[in-house]
Amino acid sequence: xxxxxxxxxxxxxxxxxxxxxxxxxxxxxxxxxxxxxxxxxxxxxxxxxxxxxxxxxxxxxxxxxxxxxxxxxxxxxxxxxxxxxxxxxxxxxxxxxxxxxxxxxxxxxxxxxxxxxxxxxxxxxxxxxxxxxxxxxxxxxxxxxxxxxxxxxxxxxxxxxxxxxxxxxxxxxxxxxxxxxxxxxxxxxxxxxxxxxxxxxxxxxxxxxxxxxxxxxxxxxxxxxxxxxxxxxxxxxxxxxxxxxxxxxxxxxxxxxxxxxxxxxxxxxxxxxxxxxxxxxxxxx
Numbered sequence: 001x002x003x004x005x006x007x008x009x010x011x012x013x014x015x016x017x018x019x020x021x022x023x024x025x026x027x028x029x030x031x032x033x034x035x036x037x038x039x040x041x042x043x044x045x046x047x048x049x050x051x052x053x054x055x056x057x058x059x060x061x062x063x064x065x066x067x068x069x070x071x072x073x074x075x076x077x078x079x080x081x082x083x084x085x086x087x088x089x090x091x092x093x094x095x096x097x098x099x100x101x102x103x104x105x106x107x108x109x110x111x112x113x114x115x116x117x118x119x120x121x122x123x124x125x126x127x128x129x130x131x132x133x134x135x136x137x138x139x140x141x142x143x144x145x146x147x148x149x150x151x152x153x154x155x156x157x158x159x160x161x162x163x164x165x166x167x168x169x170x171x172x173x174x175x176x177x178x179x180x181x182x183x184x185x186x187x188x189x190x191x192x193x194x195x196x197x198x199x200x201x202x203x204x205x206x207x208x209x210x211x212x213x214x215x216x217x218x219x220x221x222x223x224x225x226x227x228x229x230x231x232x233x234x235x236x237x238x239x240x241x242x243x244x245x246x247x248x249x250x251x252x253x254x255x256x257x258x259x260x261x262x263x264x265x266x267x268x269x270x271x272x273x274x275x276x277x278x279x280x281x282x283x284x285x
Contacts, residue, residue: 008086009095012064013057019266020060023179024146025052026272027172030279031153034164034229038283044110044156051106052149058099059125059145065092066129074190076262113155121148132191136202139184143176164225171221178214179268181207182253185261208253215246222275231282238278245271 014020028048032040064071064082068089071077081087087095100122107118124145131138147169154165177199184191184200185207191198203210219242226235245267252264 005087005091008081009091012061012081012087012092012095013099014060015057019269021053021056022269023176023272024056024149025049026269026276027147027168027175028052028149028153029276031150031165031168032157033276033279033283034161034168034225035154035157035159038280040153040157047106047109048149048153048156051103054099054103054106055121055125058096058103059128061092061096061099062126063129065089065096067132068092070194070196074187074194076187076190110152110156111158114152117148117152117155121145121152124148132196132198134197136197137199138197139177139180139199140173142180143173146176147172164228167221167225171218171225174214174221175218175268175271178211178218179265181211182249182261183265185253185256186258186265189258207256208250211253212246212250215249219243219246229282231279232285234285235278235282238274238281241274242271245274
């Protein structure tokens, strides 16, 4: 019984599906590399990576709690632990606060400014799942939640490069809106039936065009960062590969097939990874 509950909670945390952790971690790694001029202290890197996993897990738990009356009506989510009866709503909330406590224990190892930012980050992360009921822009709220790690990296390393931090913060919000719209395109028909809102519904027949424009803005902002850093050619090459990856995503979503849209969403992991590798090589070689 205990083993089954733990397995169900592992699934509730999406620990078996790490894409969200990757998408949260890569921009944080960008920030750590830049704020630490290529050599951030190992202790801080470990704290941030563990914190990324824990907070993403907490976000999934509170998301499924908020959507517990909707997930059973969506093909892709009806087998999640709460609608499937493997985890109760009360157990989910208890688990959420346990994860928050773990995350708070991690952030207490950092400086005061970073601790203060963590409260804002946790608040926005907890707010996001409920936004789907009253706004077509929950993806923007998710983008803000996913971007706090960037600001916290700069405060933790006491960097003065706040203009670069702002560019990364904005770029990541826009990138999140783009890839989470791809994710929402996979659920659009079900969301319309049950009354949930998303940018995929808001953008309608202009969804692919708007995603492309958002991706273009992301590339522009990241190019601005590389220009300020006077980055080596290898970082620019990585950005060029990111352009190709975005173009491939456009090809995948061209017919708006739900599974292809979901695969395009998953594909963003490679965008974040490639840019992180480019930054790392800029500093290390």
